[in-house]
Amino acid sequence: MSRFDGMEALVAVVEQRSLSGAALALGVSVAHVSRQLKALEQRLGSQLIKRSTRQLNVTDSGELYYRHARALLDGLAQAEDAVATLEGRLQGRLRVTAATAFGERYVAPALMDFLALHPALKVDLILSNANLDLVADGIDLAIRLGRLEDSSLIARKLAPRRLYICASPAYLQRAGVPASLNDLKEHSCLLGTQDHWLGKGGPIRPDARLRMNSGELLLKAALDGLGLVQLPDYYVLEHLQSGALVEVLAELRPPDSAVWALYPARLQQAPRVARLVEHLQAHLDQHLPR
Structure with missing residues (x-):
């Protein structure tokens, strides 16, 4: 088993909060994820995930390993992005969230255009009126409306909002x-x-x-x-x-607010995120009523 296989399994389980969600995200069976987790725990000599019939909890060791594994996988993804961008293409998978109505009207059409331009890219769009936790839910990019709360996320204004x-x-x-x-x-x-x-x-x-x-x-x-x-x-x-x-x-009438793109600081240098944000801004400039 590749050491990266175990990393990806653990990261997916932590971020998806279930074995079945991790299996779906990785495109493998639940049994495969379970075997990878078990092999990783045996190799490390430490329990990373506590599993029961009703819930799944990350141990202190699992949380520590997750943070390092997430950083390593992000670094690998950015290295691959850099080479792909040098060759004139974008690749990998992006998880994007937006409010339901705004996402249906503006974000989804922009994403479809973006995917047509970059055939090697994959996107998961999650439409929800709840402000999902980008770290806990494994979200790469969030489109938020209105005024922002202070956070450690990178924020870029896409359009005004009145x-x-x-x-x-x-x-x-x-x-x-x-x-x-x-x-x-x-x-x-x-x-x-x-x-x-x-x-x-x-x-x-x-x-x-x-x-x-x-x-x-x-x-x-x-x-x-x-x-x-x-x-x-x-x-x-x-x-x-x-x-x-x-x-x-x-x-x-209250002061104008904005439509924002939010993403974790770890993705600030990721070309696929930067290019998508630029594409969304251009799309909103063209299609939002003024």
């Missing part, structure tokens, strides 16, 4: 145009997963008539005249320009 409170002309004709925060008490307000909107002076907490965890459905509800909604520019700008929606309370 929020609008708006409603259909039919709703405003029926319910009136709000002139202040106090007026929201008399209005039907549509909210997403958060219990507030973002405002220039801080959170705005209207009483929600309808809450949904889908930006697309909130947009449809607003277009259908059900009430006021706050959504990002890529949902509403074309409708504001066409007159299907009207912005209200513009003076309360």
